[in-house]
Amino acid sequence: MEYIDYYKILGLTKDASQEDIKKAYRKLARKYHPDLNPNNKEANKQFQQINEANEVLSDPENRKKYDKYGKDWKHGEEYEKAQQAQNQSSGRNRQSASGGFGEDFSSDFFESMFGGSSRSGSGRQAKFRGQDFNAELQLKLTDVYKTQQQTLTVNGKNIRITIPAGIENGQTIKIANHGAPGVNGGPNGDLYISFSITNDSVFKREGNNLYASIDLDLYTAVLGGEITVDTFDGKVKLKVNPETQNGTKVKLKGKGFPVYKQDGQYGDLFITYTIKLPTNLTEKQKELFTTLSKS
Amino acid sequence: MEMENLISTTEFCINHQIEISFISSLQEFGLIEITTIEEKTFIDTNQLYKLEKIIRLYYDMDINIEGIEAITHLLQRNESMQNEITKLKNRLGLYEAFK
Numbered sequence: 426m427e428y429i430d431y432y433k434i435l436g437l438t439k440d441a442s443q444e445d446i447k448k449a450y451r452k453l454a455r456k457y458h459p460d461l462n463p464n465n466k467e468a469n470k471q472f473q474q475i476n477e478a479n480e481v482l483s484d485p486e487n488r489k490k491y492d493k494y495g496k497d498w499k500h501g502e503e504y505e506k507a508q509q510a511q512n513q514s515s516g517r518n519r520q521s522a523s524g525g526f527g528e529d530f531s532s533d534f535f536e537s538m539f540g541g542s543s544r545s546g547s548g549r550q551a552k553f554r555g556q557d558f559n560a561e562l563q564l565k566l567t568d569v570y571k572t573q574q575q576t577l578t579v580n581g582k583n584i585r586i587t588i589p590a591g592i593e594n595g596q597t598i599k600i601a602n603h604g605a606p607g608v609n610g611g612p613n614g615d616l617y618i619s620f621s622i623t624n625d626s627v628f629k630r631e632g633n634n635l636y637a638s639i640d641l642d643l644y645t646a647v648l649g650g651e652i653t654v655d656t657f658d659g660k661v662k663l664k665v666n667p668e669t670q671n672g673t674k675v676k677l678k679g680k681g682f683p684v685y686k687q688d689g690q691y692g693d694l695f696i697t698y699t700i701k702l703p704t705n706l707t708e709k710q711k712e713l714f715t716t717l718s719k720s
Numbered sequence: 721m722e723m724e725n726l727i728s729t730t731e732f733c734i735n736h737q738i739e740i741s742f743i744s745s746l747q748e749f750g751l752i753e754i755t756t757i758e759e760k761t762f763i764d765t766n767q768l769y770k771l772e773k774i775i776r777l778y779y780d781m782d783i784n785i786e787g788i789e790a791i792t793h794l795l796q797r798n799e800s801m802q803n804e805i806t807k808l809k810n811r812l813g814l815y816e817a818f819k
Contacts, residue, residue, distance in 0.1 A: 451782045458781060460773050461791065463799075554772060594813075595806035612768070629814050636814075 431478035431491065439492065443483065450479040464559070555605035555614035562618050564588070565625040570657050570683065579603060579616060586618070591633065591685035594622040628657065633692025635681045641665065641698045656680045656694055663696070671700040726755055726762035736775060746774060749789050 432439055435449040453475045455461065462468035481487045560579060572590040576583050584603055592598070597619045604614020628635040639654055649667035653660050654677075661677065674697050681692030706714070733740050743763070746752045752771055755762045763771065777783045777791065 451780075454781045455783065458776070460776055461795070463795070554769065593806075594810050611772075615769075631811060631814050 428495065429474075429477070431482050434474050434478040435482065437482075441482075443485070446479065446482045450475060450483065454479075554612045555607045557604045557614040558616045560616065560618050561621055562588075563621045563623065564592075566622055566628075566630060567625055567657075569620075569622060577618075584616070588620075589686050591683040591687075592620050592622070593632075593685070594620065596620050596685075626657070627655065628694070630682055633682045633684050635692065635694045636697070637694065638697045638699055640701045641669065643700060643702055645669075646671075646698070646700045654696060657682070665698075669698060669700075671698065673698045725765045726757075727765060727768070729754065729761040729763055732763055732771075736772075738775060738779070742778070743771075745785055746771070749785050751785070751789060751792060 432441065435441075435446060435453065437445055437449050441449070454472065457468045457472040457475060459465075459469050459472060462472075481491050558579060560577070562575075562577070569588065569592050570590060572587060574585060574587050576585050578584075582603075584600065586598075586600055588598075597617050600616040600618065602613045603616035606613050624630065628637050630636075635657065637654075639652075641652070644650075645652065645665050646669045647667065649669070650665050652663050652665055654663050656677065657680070661680065663675070663677070674695055677694040677696065679691045680694035684690040684692065703710070729740060729743055733743060743752070743754065743761075747754045751774060752767050753764065755764060774788055774792075777788050778785070783791065
């Protein structure tokens with residue numbers, strides 16, 4: 426295992442007092458603690474190191490071992506035991522050397538990191554809820570038009586969740602009690618799922634409204650008529666007014682996207698007409714256009 | 721009154737080994753809400769996450785209640801700004817798709 430200079434992590438020298446260690450830890454914790462840096466992985470990583478350094482240095486016995494054995498400090502007990510065996514001295518109240526300080530420490534470290542009991546400072550043996558988990562779920566826009574259920578596997582457990590229709594790209598939902606187990610009998614953390622929604626439809630979505638552009642032939646635009654347009658829940662007939670201009674926008678009320686957690690409520694669908702001029706005109710058609718232009 | 725979502729303040733303080741006066745101070749600062757039923761005080765379970773976070777800030781990071789109040793406001797602003805960024809990114813995506 427690579428040697429970690431815990432003093433350096435806390436910005437201290439070897440002669441630092443217990444008070445210095447406490448102060449340095451608190452100062453850095455105020456900067457990097459996950460509570461103050463939500464969703465900041467870099468800060469969380471930094472905090473893990475700071476917490477680990479504090480766990481070792483704030484405990485006088487662990488600090489002594491760390492100072493004594495340097496980079497081999499985690500095997501210090503093993504070394505000591507071997508020494509004791511050699512000296513035929515027995516009966517010391519020590520734990521198994523094979524497990525090592527490292528394993529015990531990691532477990533404590535994990536608890537402390539995620540809001541568990543801190544051995545430094547007040548010495549509270551508090552119950553704390555477990556760590557929150559974050560996950561990202563990729564869905565298609567057509568998937569979130571209707572409320573659906575999905576089964577997710579989080580840390581080896583299958584969780585069945587309901588995804589309400591109308592969820593937004595980037596939105597996060599909380600699944601209570603599906604995070605890490607609590608510490609000292611505290612409640613479990615929560616699971617936060619962020620949704621990444623890709624648009625696989627012809628519509629553009631903004632909030633609950635949908636936008637689409639459809640081509641309109643010149644004759645329908647000039648004379649008016651009836652066209653059929655696609656919406657998210659099927660086709661609808663739409664009346665086109667005579668003399669409709671290019672770029673005209675029409676609103677189809679209630680044909681947009683479902684409003685999140687508001688059953689039966691929908692946004693609107695906005696259709697923009699793009700008028701297409703006829704091509705490959707026959708001589709007769711050209712004559713008619715000429716006549717029209719002179720009329 | 722619905723009791724199943726309430727935790728006795730005394731019980732909470734015993735479990736967390738903190739003083740009841742600390743909870744009262746948080747209430748005075750408007751950081752948490754306390755429900756009083758028949759002269760007994762209770763904490764809504766919805767507030768547990770927030771409250772435990774405050775306890776960590778106070779006891780483990782040595783931040784006083786005034787500091788916690790300021791941090792809470794800043795974190796709330798940060799969260800609403802994050803939501804705004806998400807919304808704006810979605811809108812920007814919409815216009816870029818039209819290009």
